[in-house]
Amino acid sequence: MELLSLILNLSRLHPLILVVITVWSIVWKGLALWHAARNNQRNWFAAILILNTVGILDILYLKLWRVKRK
Numbered sequence: 045m046e047l048l049s050l051i052l053n054l055s056r057l058h059p060l061i062l063v064v065i066t067v068w069s070i071v072w073k074g075l076a077l078w079h080a081a082r083n084n085q086r087n088w089f090a091a092i093l094i095l096n097t098v099g100i101l102d103i104l105y106l107k108l109w110r111v112k113r114k
């Protein structure tokens with residue numbers, strides 16, 4: 045029941061806030077997917093593609109687990 049309440053409350057947010065959250069998520073997801081694909085990290089690519097964490101998983105991947113090239 046709490047999940048339904050949360051969803052209803054989010055739907056009442058100002059539309060600009062939802063646009064900002066969406067753009068934020070797309071930017072981080074795109075960057076993380078690009079790095080995961082470039083580094084042949086299929087498991088990370090799948091996790092980032094499937095899970096929607098508003099950029100949290102994407103940022104953690106980029107900061108902690110991505111393969112850094114010289």
